Amino acid sequence: MKKLLIAIILLLITSQTAFAEAEENQKPSMLFSQSGVMIDTDTGTILYSKNAKRRMSPASITKIATAIYAVEKGDLNSMVTISKEAADTEGSSVYLLEGEQMTLKQLVSGMMINSGNDAAVAIAEHIDGSVDSFSKNLNEFLSEKAGVKNTHFNNPHGLYSKDHYTTAEDMALITSYAMKNDSFRELFSLKEFDWMGEGWETTLFNHHKMVKGEIVYPEVTGGKNGYVDESKHTLVTTASNDDFSVAVVLLKAQSKKAAYQDTSALLDYGLNQFSHHIIPKGETFSIGEKEFFTDREIEYTSPIDKEAEISVAPDGGLVYLMDGKEQLIGELPAVPDKKEQKEADQVESGLVKSQLVLYPVYLYLGLLLIAGTAVLRKKISAE
Template identity: 55%
Template sequence: MFFIRSILLLIVLLFAAGIQKQAGAAEKEPVLESESAILMDAKSGDIIFQKNSGKKMYPASITKIATAIYAIEKANLEDKVTVSANAANMDGTKVYLEEGEHMKLKQLIQGMLINSGNDAAMAVAEYVSGNPDQFSKDINAYLHERIGVSQTNFMNPSGLFHEDHYTTSEDMAKITAYAMKNDGFREIFQTKKLPWNGKSWDTTLVNHHRMLTGEISYAGITGGKNGFVNESKHTLVTTAKRDNLDLIAVVLKADQKNFMYKDTMQLLDYGFKGFETKKYVQGESFSTESADSAKLPSDLMITKKKNETLSERVDSSGKLNILGEDGRIINSMQLAIDNKHEPKEEDPIQQTQHVDGEINRYLPPILMVLCLLGLLATDRFVKKLRNS
């Protein structure tokens, strides 16, 4: 009898574990060394994982991502820029510009992103805004109004330390997601090596991001920028793509350089192994509670666990809610309701999706109960046999 009960219990546990895996259980969450971090789906903007993502931090040279996209949208990449004495004399990492040197804006942005040139960053800022103080005002207004960040304030274009120069990992992910939609930015951001012809320095620039150059092997890296000042420690922004999933990983204040790369790989592994992007297409119809016709006014991208079955609900206000198997609302969008349409029954396919979602949600506990009832019945049957 004990043997039979043990076998049945093992079947129950294995079956329940299989159902849980099929339902899209996420991988084990990362354990990070960095003080602040975030993993974002670039297409949907959904946050897959975060650690202190709203905490104000010093960004160091990843600031240059914001400087680059602002300059690309503000000016023409073919514009010729004259390097000032102020730019040529900047401290820190440089591409060794000389006062009076003439260089295309695109080349300055390349020197700024690929080799992290602080002199190039200042030359860009002075060209697009006239002077450093005006640039600070301009880029902060741009980041808040155009991109929608809320906890970022940049005092300079390069990321050199200033106590009022700060951001968050979430804001940096938003800035990077916005920038990656621009073809010109994306081309420079993914450059591994670049021949550099300057007035006093001819060389080959090599990107400082080790995962991008392949010094640290990781499949799917599409761009990146690192940073370091004493106050910020090591900072890193990384973009990566596999299949239909585009990820952005940001880690801030890692005590050691290898920590920031290990943390980044953990984040990307977590995203690629456990999640995927689904697209709801503009114009797709849904039924409301009043049976009016309602359509998506634009595409809706959502991030879900792999193999997870979704369900859709439209509330009384006409808002579409996308629900996961555990009942959580993954994303929402207000539908465009057309009251001219006659009431109609819910689409059978959509009805089936709803039912499938509910079945998948409650199936494991139901099956476990049925198996346990069978176990009790078997136990009673064995006792009767023994008594007879």
């Protein structure tokens, strides 16, 4: 009887373990956060989305945008003088004092690791002269470089304003763009930082629980968290393994625990259930009577257990269908019309022939010019 009981217990444990393994790495059926996105930062493919285009308040994850703009537009070794406006900025702080000086790199580090709002304002003023000018230039930068369409920032730190908004999808695009920059990746991965300022000397520790190791997830490579009452908890996390690099963006989670649970579930799914594919250069696609071709290799990402559905739109956009949603993975040029191509070839051939015919004429005229010049010089010399 005792042996039977032990056997039943072992069976139940084994079954529960098998069930857990079967559930592990599967697509999350729900998120606690109101909005979320996971993106493959190598290919730009959206791997998961929930309310991804909904405008929401980002809180301090705004500083990801401020950081990549500062890295690319500023000199990290330049010295910054702290203004009264920067020193008096409300909210989270690195306790800057009016008139003190430090490098731009130290300010960006303090802004990212300790979410210093005062550091964010000092950065904005140093690069563009004022918060207003910085915000205007930052929005243009994000549109041009990251391709955002539903983002408008009117400050560098993320304190709430009704005109300060983004979407989970746009934040994923911003993070994906930023992670291609070596200096940004270094800043984003900081676990701790020795802060030396006139008003504060301490060791700063990253507030992101996965980055500093409070929640163990070895694949995590960086992150930024945020909170204000209006946006609740926001969280951005990057991670990678031998095959993939992903970014997870979560907006408006009601608790830190919920945000990190959502992040873990999405990372488990994203790092284990997808593979990269390449469409070789020279492939052709047809839609009706129109033909398009790949003028380069195009890489995209798809689930490992599903056959890719690739098609081309009438305007030449190459799209991949995943979870019932089309994603643009490349723009294709049209195959030239055969008649137009033939006429172009004929024109080009005619130009080449005419040049060949005229070449002896040009040569003869050149020789005459040289001979005439020589005779003229000889005559002038004799005189």
